[in-house]
Amino acid sequence: MKRSEINKYIEYAIRFFNENKFYLPKWATYQPSDWKNKYESSSEIIENVLGWDLTDFGSNDFERRGLLLFTIRNGNLSRDHKTYCEKIMIAGVGQETPMHFHKLKMEDIINRGGGILEIEFYNSNVDGTFSDQSFDIKIDGQVKRLSPGSKIHLIPGQSVCMEPGIYHRFYGMGASVLIGEVSTVNDDTNDNFFFETIGRFPIIEEDEPALFLLSNEYNNYL
Numbered sequence: 001m002k003r004s005e006i007n008k009y010i011e012y013a014i015r016f017f018n019e020n021k022f023y024l025p026k027w028a029t030y031q032p033s034d035w036k037n038k039y040e041s042s043s044e045i046i047e048n049v050l051g052w053d054l055t056d057f058g059s060n061d062f063e064r065r066g067l068l069l070f071t072i073r074n075g076n077l078s079r080d081h082k083t084y085c086e087k088i089m090i091a092g093v094g095q096e097t098p099m100h101f102h103k104l105k106m107e108d109i110i111n112r113g114g115g116i117l118e119i120e121f122y123n124s125n126v127d128g129t130f131s132d133q134s135f136d137i138k139i140d141g142q143v144k145r146l147s148p149g150s151k152i153h154l155i156p157g158q159s160v161c162m163e164p165g166i167y168h169r170f171y172g173m174g175a176s177v178l179i180g181e182v183s184t185v186n187d188d189t190n191d192n193f194f195f196e197t198i199g200r201f202p203i204i205e206e207d208e209p210a211l212f213l214l215s216n217e218y219n220n221y222l
Contacts, residue, residue, distance in 0.1 A: 001054075001056055001060075001062060001202040001203070001204055001205070002204070002205045002207045002208075003204055003205065003206050003207055003208050003209070003210055004207050004208045005062065006054055006202075006204065006210070006214070007208065007210065007211045007212070009054060009062070009068055010052055010054070010068070010211065010212050011211070013068050013070070013090055014028075014029070016090055016176065016178065017070075017088065017178070020112065020113040020114065020178045022088060022112065022113075022178060024070060024072070024088075025072065027042070027045065027051075028051065028052070028070065028212075029212065030212070030213070031211070031212070032209075032210050032212075032213050032221050033221070035213060035218055035221045035222060036221060036222065037222070038222065039222050044080070045218075046218045046219070046222075047076060047079060048074045048075065048076045048079075048080075048082075049071060049074065049188070049215045049216065050071045050072065050073065050074055050215060051070065051071060051213065051214070051215040051218075052068075052069075052070055052212055052213065052214050052215055053067075053068070053069045053070070053071060053188075053214060053215050053216075054066070054067070054068045054069075054202065054214065055067055055199075055200060055201060055202055056199075056202055057097075057098055057194075057198045057199060057200070058198045058199025058200075058202075059198075062095075063092060063095055064094070064095065064096065065095070065096045065097075065098060066095055066096075066097075067089060067090075067091065067095070067097045068089065068090050069087050069088065069089040069090075069181075070087065070088050070089075071085065071086075071087050071186065071215060072086045072087065072088060073085060073086045074086075074185060074186050075185040076185065077185055082185070083184060083185060084182070084183065084184060084185065085105075085181070085182070085183045085184065085185055085186040086180070086181065086182050086183075087180070087181040087183075087186070088112070088178070088179070088180055088181075089178075089179040089180075089181065090176055090177070090178060090179065091117060091170060091171055091172040091176065091177045091179055092171075092172050092176050093115065093171075093172045093173065093174065093175065093176065094171055094172070094173075095171055095172060096169060096170075096171045097169055097170050097171065098169050098194060098195070098196060098198060099120070099122070099167050099168070099169040099194065099195040099196070100167065100168070100169070100192055100193060100194040100195065101124050101164070101165055101166055101167045101168065101193050102164055102165075102191045102192065102193070103164055103165065103191055103193065104164055104184070104185075104187070104191045105164060105183050105184050105185070105186060105187070105191055106161070106162070106163055106164055106183060106184050107161070107162055107181055107182070107183035107184070108159050108160065108161045108162075108180075108181065108182045108183065109154070109159060109160050109162070109168075109170070109179060109180070109181055110154075110158070110159040110179065110180035110181070110182070111154040111155060111156050111157065111158050111159070111177055111178075111179065111180075112156065112157075112178040112179065112180045113156050113177070113178040114156065114172070114175050114176050114177040114178050115172045115173050115174035115175030115176060115177045116153050116154065116155055116172070116173040116174050116177070117153070117154040117170055117171075117172060117173070117177045117179060118151055118152070118153055118154075118170060118171055118172075118173050119151065119152050119154065119160065119168055119169070119170040120149065120150070120151045120168065120169050120170070121135075121137065121146055121148075121149070121150055121151070121152075121162075121166060121167060121168050122148045122149060122166075122167040123135040123148065123165065123166060123167070124165045124166070124167055124193075128193060128195075130148060130167065130195075131148065132148055133148070134146060134147050134148070135166065137152075137160055137161065137162055137163075137166065138160065138161040139152065139154075139158060139159070139160050139161075140158055140159055141161075153173070159180075167195060188200065201216060
């Protein structure tokens with residue numbers, strides 16, 4: 001992806017969050033130079049990989065297959081006692097986050113505003129293939145039995161809770177969706193298992209200066 005595209009999408013995200021009255025911490029809009037000499041005061045942000053994250057999953061087509069998110073808080077069980085994580089995300093209309101599951105993370109996905117969020121589910125086998133068995137999820141605390149490949153639609157205010165091992169993919173319908181995530185500690189490096197072989201972080205073409213840093217770029221500017 002080009003840096004100019006990343007800048008554009010983050011600027012759009014800030015406007016979208018504000019329009020939906022979801023406000024980010026002050027450091028969300030730090031310029032790259034603002035991070036210089038910030039490690040001592042901001043080590044939790046840096047070490048626990050908080051902040052902006054944007055990926056096209058190796059598709060080279062972010063608006064078809066991609067996700068923009070901001071990790072607001074996250075623990076790191078090797079360094080601290082925080083056992084939870086919170087993210088805010090945007091799914092555009094038809095913009096797919098591909099099928100994946102987590103072996104450790106339990107999560108709630110919440111439609112916080114905008115369009116309808118469609119999510120497709122499978123349970124997983126030990127070898128990572130799709131299971132042919134039915135399984136349970138919870139929508140707003142109420143148990144729902146699903147068969148393999150079932151889809152649900154979350155309207156604003158609704159949420160779904162997924163146990164580890166449940167494959168899911170999602171995208172917006174009708175309008176862009178403001179998505180919240182509340183979970184146990186998030187570890188993208190070791191606990192993301194995609195059904196397809198995909199790229200997680202984009203290769204960036206630096207066609208203009210970065211307006212904001214992605215969460216894996218802090219060490220380049222400290």
